Amino acid sequence: MSDIFTRLTAILEQRKNADPSSSYVAGLYAKGVDAILKKIGEEATETVLAAKSGDKSKVVYETADLWFHTLILLVQQGLKPEDVFRELERRFGTSGIEERAARGNRE
Numbered sequence: 001m002s003d004i005f006t007r008l009t010a011i012l013e014q015r016k017n018a019d020p021s022s023s024y025v026a027g028l029y030a031k032g033v034d035a036i037l038k039k040i041g042e043e044a045t046e047t048v049l050a051a052k053s054g055d056k057s058k059v060v061y062e063t064a065d066l067w068f069h070t071l072i073l074l075v076q077q078g079l080k081p082e083d084v085f086r087e088l089e090r091r092f093g094t095s096g097i098e099e100r101a102a103r104g105n106r107e
Contacts, residue, residue, distance in 0.1 A: 005071065005081040012075040028072055036076055040069045 011025075018026035028036050043066040050058035074080065094102075 008068070008071055009075060009080055012072055016075065025072060029076060033073075033076060036069065036073050040066065040073060043069050 015023050015025040016029050020027040020030035028039065043062065047059065047062040047066050050062040071081065074084070
């Protein structure tokens with residue numbers, strides 16, 4: 001499953017040095033982190049709306065957009081999908097309640 005993340009990450013890394021007029025991703029990088037975060041917010045909202053609609057194909061489509069833009073953020077921040085995978089692995093088998101308590105969050 002992570003192969004697609006690896007391949008996408010390599011392309012996103014290349015786009016960091018591309019001409020912003022030649023690439024959507026390069027354009028986002030050139031605009032900075034606020035533009036990337038705005039796009040993630042938009043995609044998250046679209047994912048929520050798709051889920052509310054009950055259309056599973058829309059949920060998949062919008063989730064793909066959300067993940068894609070999140071990968072752009074990771075690369076912009078000098079991170080890789082593997083960093084997130086390691087964090088998920090660290091949390092695996094720990095209840096959410098226990099994990100939040102370990103961080104001191106009591107929501």
